Amino acid sequence: MALVRLITSRKLSQSLSSRIVDRFELPRIGSVRAAFFSTQKLIGDEPVLVRDFIHRALYDAKHGYFSQRSQSVGVLERSIKFNQLEGRKAYMKLLEKVYKQSDISWFTPVELFKPWYAHGIAEAILRTTNLSVPLKIYEIGGGSGTCAKGILDYIMLNAPERIYNNMTYTSIEISPSLAKIQKETVAQVGSHLSKFRVECRDASDLSGWRNVEQQPCWVIMLEVLDNLPHDLVYSQSQLSPWMEVLVENKPDSESLSELYKPLEDPLIKRCIDIVEHEAPPVSKPKEIWSKLFPKPRRCWLPTGCLKLLEVLHEKLPKMSLIASDFSFLPDVKVPGERAPLVSTKKDGSSSDYSSYLDAKGDADIFFPTDFWLLERMDHYCSGWRKTEKDGTPSKKGRKRRTLTLDTSAFMDEFGLPSKTRTKDGYNPLLDDFKNTKFYLSVPTHNTK
Numbered sequence: 001m002a003l004v005r006l007i008t009s010r011k012l013s014q015s016l017s018s019r020i021v022d023r024f025e026l027p028r029i030g031s032v033r034a035a036f037f038s039t040q041k042l043i044g045d046e047p048v049l050v051r052d053f054i055h056r057a058l059y060d061a062k063h064g065y066f067s068q069r070s071q072s073v074g075v076l077e078r079s080i081k082f083n084q085l086e087g088r089k090a091y092m093k094l095l096e097k098v099y100k101q102s103d104i105s106w107f108t109p110v111e112l113f114k115p116w117y118a119h120g121i122a123e124a125i126l127r128t129t130n131l132s133v134p135l136k137i138y139e140i141g142g143g144s145g146t147c148a149k150g151i152l153d154y155i156m157l158n159a160p161e162r163i164y165n166n167m168t169y170t171s172i173e174i175s176p177s178l179a180k181i182q183k184e185t186v187a188q189v190g191s192h193l194s195k196f197r198v199e200c201r202d203a204s205d206l207s208g209w210r211n212v213e214q215q216p217c218w219v220i221m222l223e224v225l226d227n228l229p230h231d232l233v234y235s236q237s238q239l240s241p242w243m244e245v246l247v248e249n250k251p252d253s254e255s256l257s258e259l260y261k262p263l264e265d266p267l268i269k270r271c272i273d274i275v276e277h278e279a280p281p282v283s284k285p286k287e288i289w290s291k292l293f294p295k296p297r298r299c300w301l302p303t304g305c306l307k308l309l310e311v312l313h314e315k316l317p318k319m320s321l322i323a324s325d326f327s328f329l330p331d332v333k334v335p336g337e338r339a340p341l342v343s344t345k346k347d348g349s350s351s352d353y354s355s356y357l358d359a360k361g362d363a364d365i366f367f368p369t370d371f372w373l374l375e376r377m378d379h380y381c382s383g384w385r386k387t388e389k390d391g392t393p394s395k396k397g398r399k400r401r402t403l404t405l406d407t408s409a410f411m412d413e414f415g416l417p418s419k420t421r422t423k424d425g426y427n428p429l430l431d432d433f434k435n436t437k438f439y440l441s442v443p444t445h446n447t448k
Helices: 012-016 039-043 050-059 088-102 116-128 146-158 161-166 176-186 266-275 284-292 303-315 371-381 407-414
Strands: 136-140 168-173 196-200 217-222 231-235 243-249 256-262 297-301 319-326 341-346 349-352 363-366 400-406 436-443
Touching: 039 243, 050 231, 050 243, 050 303, 050 363, 116 146, 116 319, 116 407, 116 436, 136 146, 146 161, 146 168, 146 176, 146 217, 168 176, 176 196, 231 266, 266 297, 266 303, 266 371, 303 319, 303 371, 371 400, 371 436, 400 407, 407 436
Parallel strands: 136 168, 136 217, 168 196, 217 319
Antiparallel strands: 231 243, 231 297, 243 256, 319 436, 341 349, 341 363, 400 436
């Protein structure tokens, strides 16, 4: 199957056949105490949109999930020598050992498969970029800095000298602790330091960006979209209008409940417009069926992603984009289209909540990426698909050329798959990451 989560060493073998993701969770020597707290501190007196609740549950400085993790992103001391491993069993045994020794939450693919994962991304950039202008790279959510160092290493060794000498690499990182680790990682090669810098801020905050960057550049986002806040909309039936969902405290209770209101939020409205832009009209038989058998609907909207793309297209209009994330998540208990997996860890083992409202600082909330919708949001934010001032659809041509690839196809094309292959032919990068994809988007010359 597509998602691997290693929960306990006893369940290691059976978990392989049921789940795979880039987040491998193994038993920890000293379990982290969950951050339980009053819901009043998370919500306050007034109801909040679901995206604001999720943002606080994950990123609140005192009570958020990530602020409670002393080590949320792991760093391998040395690269894994896949060619020296017999096969899958040996690889999983090594992973279990690494997790126990590291006592961290999870390793990203770019860390597990360093330097080859980052080298594949660097090769994709070099093949498609305009090398006549200085290379500018922005990475959002750079983790431990392994991707940055791997890309800088590859360009230093494989590109013309002038490309490396004139390039810049900017990491935009919201976490001060990770920003510090990124600098230390890149500093392992002294010549990289003059080309690399970290800006500790929220990339989706428009005010954090300087003037509009008119030169071509690259934006890299690895495992960023899955933790971006989402909104939830609800409809009483297949034909009823959408309502926005808010979260509020129940009176005289520590529990939370949902509140439904007519659509008002502009960001939610824009996201729904994009989702339903090409939706066919409801057929007469379906309309009759919906009236006879009404069924409530719940839909999760990637409003955090839309907001980020709007900012990036406004400030980096000539950007090229590489994003990688989960295309689907199995065994999701939370209801609704594009629903998240809400996972917590207690006494060394993982379990999933059936409601996002149960996540109160003690659980990770991560979403699958709808790559079809991501492409349409990308086009929308670039100026295509928007409406003219008189309300008629824009006739402007596409401003982006886009491509979505399975991780295995991306690495086959741009990477070196032989470097992550074990002796018996098993390749964890190609065989275990079936639920991840790469999205590539570059500007066209259609600027009218």
